[in-house]
Amino acid sequence: xxxxxxxxxxxxxxxxxxxxxxxxxxxxxxxxxxxxxxxxxxxxxxxxxxxxxxxxxxxxxxxxxxxxxxxxxxxxxxxxxxxxxxxxxxxxxxxxxxxxxxxxxxxxxxxxxxxxxxxxxxxxxxxxxxxxxxxxxxxxxxxxxxxxxxxxxxxxxxxxxxxxxxxxxxxxxxxxxxxxxxxxxxxxxxxxxxxxxxxxxxxxxxxxxxxxxxxxxxxxxxxxxxxxxxxxxxxxxxxxxxxxxxxxxxxxxxxxxxxxxxxxxxxxxxxxxxxxxxx
Amino acid sequence: xxxxxxxxxxxxxxxxxxxxxxxxxxxxxxxxxxxxxxxxxxxxxxxxxxxxxxxxxxxxxxxxxxxxxxxxxxxxxxxxxxxxxxxxxxxxxxxxxxxxxxxxxxxxxxxxxxxxxxxxxxxxxxxxxxxxxxxxxxxxxxxxxxxxxxxxxxxxxxxxxxxxxxxxxxxxxxxxxxxxxxxxxxxxxxxxxxxxxxxxxxxxxxxxxxxxxxxxxxxxxxxxxxxxxxxxxxxxxxxxxxxxxxxxxxxxxxxxxxxxxxxxxxxxxxxxxxxxxxxxxxx
Numbered sequence: 001x002x003x004x005x006x007x008x009x010x011x012x013x014x015x016x017x018x019x020x021x022x023x024x025x026x027x028x029x030x031x032x033x034x035x036x037x038x039x040x041x042x043x044x045x046x047x048x049x050x051x052x053x054x055x056x057x058x059x060x061x062x063x064x065x066x067x068x069x070x071x072x073x074x075x076x077x078x079x080x081x082x083x084x085x086x087x088x089x090x091x092x093x094x095x096x097x098x099x100x101x102x103x104x105x106x107x108x109x110x111x112x113x114x115x116x117x118x119x120x121x122x123x124x125x126x127x128x129x130x131x132x133x134x135x136x137x138x139x140x141x142x143x144x145x146x147x148x149x150x151x152x153x154x155x156x157x158x159x160x161x162x163x164x165x166x167x168x169x170x171x172x173x174x175x176x177x178x179x180x181x182x183x184x185x186x187x188x189x190x191x192x193x194x195x196x197x198x199x200x201x202x203x204x205x206x207x208x209x210x211x212x213x214x215x216x217x218x219x220x221x222x223x224x225x226x227x228x229x230x231x232x233x234x235x236x237x238x239x240x241x242x243x244x245x246x247x248x249x250x251x252x253x254x255x256x257x258x259x260x261x262x263x264x265x266x267x268x269x270x271x272x273x274x275x276x277x278x279x
Numbered sequence: 280x281x282x283x284x285x286x287x288x289x290x291x292x293x294x295x296x297x298x299x300x301x302x303x304x305x306x307x308x309x310x311x312x313x314x315x316x317x318x319x320x321x322x323x324x325x326x327x328x329x330x331x332x333x334x335x336x337x338x339x340x341x342x343x344x345x346x347x348x349x350x351x352x353x354x355x356x357x358x359x360x361x362x363x364x365x366x367x368x369x370x371x372x373x374x375x376x377x378x379x380x381x382x383x384x385x386x387x388x389x390x391x392x393x394x395x396x397x398x399x400x401x402x403x404x405x406x407x408x409x410x411x412x413x414x415x416x417x418x419x420x421x422x423x424x425x426x427x428x429x430x431x432x433x434x435x436x437x438x439x440x441x442x443x444x445x446x447x448x449x450x451x452x453x454x455x456x457x458x459x460x461x462x463x464x465x466x467x468x469x470x471x472x473x474x475x476x477x478x479x480x481x482x483x484x485x486x487x488x489x490x491x492x493x494x495x496x497x498x499x500x501x502x503x504x505x506x507x508x509x510x511x512x513x514x515x516x517x518x519x520x521x522x523x524x525x526x527x528x529x530x531x532x533x534x535x536x537x538x539x540x541x542x543x544x545x546x547x548x549x550x551x552x553x554x555x556x557x558x559x560x561x562x
Contacts, residue, residue, distance in 0.1 A: 027400070034397040042385045045426060113381030117442070120345045121398035122370045277347070 028127045035131030036138045043142060054146045057094040061087065061147075061154055074215050077247050085247070087151040087158065088240035089213030092233055094147055095140035095172050096207060099179035100200050102136045103187030106276065107196060115277055126270040129184060133266060136180035137173030144172045148244075156245075164243045167251075171243070174258040175236035181265030188272025213237050232261050296359045298323045298450055298482040299344065304353030306339050313339040315506035316353065321499070323358075323449075326476055326483040328497035330490070330531070335503040337486040338378065341454050344484070345375045358449060371399065374443030378454040380435045382442070384428030388419050391427055392441050399446035413441040417471055433464030437471060444475070451475065453485035457492065465489075469496055490527040500527075502534050509534035 043050065061083065068074060069082040076085040109115040118128060151158060159165065183200065190196045208214075210224060211233035217225055228234045235254040242249025301319040305312065314336040321327045329337050342348045344355055346366040355362040357369045382391050392410045401409055414423050417437040422430065427438060436456065443451060456472065457465040473496060475481050487493055493500055494514045501511045510517060510530070518525045521533055 030397070030400065034394065037397070038383075038386065038390070038394055041387075041390050045385060045387075109383075112383075113377050113379030114383055116347065116377050116379075117375065117381060117395075117439075118398070119347060120370055120373065120375045121395065122367045122400070123398055124367070 027122075027124075028130060031123050031127040031131040032134045035128075035135045039135040039138050043139065050142065050146065053094065053098065053143055054150070056097070057090045057147045058150055060090045060093070061150060065090075065154075075219060076216070080245055080247065081156070083151075083154060084156045084158075084245050085241070086214065087147070087156050088244050089211075089237050090151075091144045091147045091168075091172065091240055091244075092175060092211070092213050092237040093208055094143050095176045095236075096179050096233060097204060098140045098143050099136045099176040100183050100204050100207075101197075102132070102180035103183035103185075103190075103196050103200070104193055106132065106184050107187050107191070107193045110276055111193075119273075119277055125273045126266060129181060129266050129270045129273060130177075132184065133177035133180050133262070133269075134173065137176040140176035141169050141172050144168070158244045159246070167243045168240055171236055171239045171254070171258070174255070174262055175232065178232050178258060178262040178265050181262065181269045184269040184276075185265060185272055188269060188276040191276065207231060207233055211237055232258060296323070297321060297356070298325070298358060299327075299484060300356045301340070301344070302354045304340070304343060304350040304355055306336075306343060306348060306351050312506050314343070314350075317503075317506070317508050319501060319508065319511075321482060321484060323482050324480050325498045326472075326496060327485070328493040328500045329484065329486045329503055330488070330493050330500055330527075331486075331503035332488055334505075336506040337503055338454055340503070341452060341484075341486060345373055345452055346370055371446070372449045374446060374448035374451045376436070376439045376443050376451075376453045376456060378458060380432055380439070380459065382427040382430070382435050382438045384426060387424050387426050388414060388430070388434075388438050388441075389423040391438055392445050395442040396445045401445065409445050409447075413445045416444065416475070417441040431464070432460050433467055436460060436464070436468050440468075440471060440475075447479075449482060451481050451483045453483065455486055455488070457487070457489065465492070472496070490531065494527045502531055504535040 065083045065086045068086075072082070074082055074085075076082050106115065109118070119125070123131075148158060183196070186199055187196050190199060210227045211231045212228060213233060217228050217234070220228065235257045238249045239251045239254035239258075241247045242251050242254075297320050299319065299321040301317055303316045303318060304314060305316055306314040317336070317340060319329075319340075329340065331337050339348065343350050344357070344362065346362050346369055349363055358372055360368050360372070362369045382388075383394075386394070389410060392413055393406065396406045396410050411420070411423075414420055417440050419434065419437055419441060422434060427435060430438060451472075453472070457468055460468065469492065472483065472485075476483055485497075497514060499511070500514055500517060502509045502517075512520070514527060517530045518527060521530055
């Protein structure tokens with residue numbers, strides 16, 4: 001035990017001086033990996049959330065999806081059943097629901113003193129937020145995988161192309177990273193768990209219904225079509241649909257939009273982090 | 280890898296380098312001045328106690344020192360490095376244990392320490408050894424793979440010490456390390472802190488409002504009251520300056536004109552904030 005843990009101060013005399021874009025990037029990558037690792041540990045220790053969160057998407061597919069497939073109320077692209085059309089929307093929705101309450105976790109960490117300790121490690125605020133955003137993304141991907149399996153069981157023929165599936169995972173990570181940062185931004189403004197719960201509940205349904213998750217944009221009233229353009233969930237669902245069931249989609253545009261809003265949301269959440277830590 | 284060389288603009292003025300040097304630091308919350316032009320110097324290898332009632336400004340001082348708050352005016356250096364100019368570098372030298380018991384209950388003890396080893400960039404090959412070593416040093420080897428939610432208060436505090444240790448910090452900063460622990464756990468935690476100081480020659484800065492602990496474990500003390508440092512010195516010197524058979528409590532009363540408990544009631548804004556945040560945690 002002589003070498004560990006508090007190796008004599010002499011060992012820490014040669015402290016690497018951080019600097020340069022390569023150091024910063026490596027450090028950011030390392031923080032993302034670390035915070036994702038924490039998320040995996042938590043999922044491993046307690047899988048119950050994985051199952052309880054699978055209930056709602058299962059109901060959407062089983063009850064809503066099956067019923068609306070039967071009544072043919074919603075026009076879908078030729079040769080695609082409504083259930084198949086709906087499945088990517090429900091993946092987007094379940095990822096949204098995971099991510100939008102991520103701010104509650106950071107408030108909990110603040111209240112428990114964990115956040116303070118994280119902020120005293122050599123981790124820039126933006127790296128901390130980015131790490132958490134990707135951790136939320138990872139959890140959403142695990143959740144999305146459950147929905148993909150559910151959809152496959154219900155007979156929806158999704159793509160088997162591994163590259164497209166990886167693309168879907170990337171889209172889900174990006175979408176969840178955005179919504180978790182949105183949630184952490186609101187956490188930085190609301191500062192309290194109960195307030196954030198209220199706000200989270202107030203915005204999830206409008207986000208969901210004003211996106212193309214349930215129905216094509218062209219059947220919406222004009223004003224809603226405009227709103228849809230400003231809803232990142234629409235771009236997430238559009239890309240997922242294109243990749244999973246092959247509907248026409250502008251995946252490049254979707255990715256560009258998602259990357260831009262994610263970067264903006266990371267900046268906003270990082271800027272508000274000190275306020276959250278103090279509050 | 281570059282190595283920090285003296286004279287790169289962050290080094291302290293000539294003379295033996297202090298572990299911590301605060302020059303005229305001030306911090307205000309709105310109109311309330313929590314820390315008022317405080318000077319503090321801590322020599323390497325020392326166990327330094329910052330003593331005072333709730334609201335004295337101890338925690339605010341600590342939070343400035345660990346780079347969580349920026350002083351409104353004044354300057355702090357940690358081993359010659361300016362906390363405002365080079366916060367990331369300062370953080371690499373510090374192990375910090377905040378006042379709240381704050382391990383992540385959803386992770387095991389081992390994972391909690393591993394998390395900090397990663398966040399402090401402990402090289403991959405050394406990580407497992409350092410994590411096991413830190414847990415062993417804090418007597419947590421047997422509980423390492425249990426979730427921290429199952430730990431007692433004293434064990435969580437020891438786990439936090441292990442988290443702070445895994446980076447082999449030069450300065451260990453402990454904010455009220457034994458508050459909220461039962462007497463047996465308090466002694467236990469102190470035995471572990473004393474062991475660290477003796478085995479690794481680490482510099483320790485801690486705040487406390489337990490006079491008996493300050494007397495027994497600190498080499499040097501600073502008495503803080505309403506944002507000011509009222510007196511500094513070794514526990515023996517502080518007591519001797521007032522005559523024979525004086526307790527530290529009496530020393531404190533002499534310099535602040537009140538007992539710890541009375542002074543605590545004048546705590547002002549910080550006390551209000553603390554009560555609020557406690558209420559929030561419970562609600």
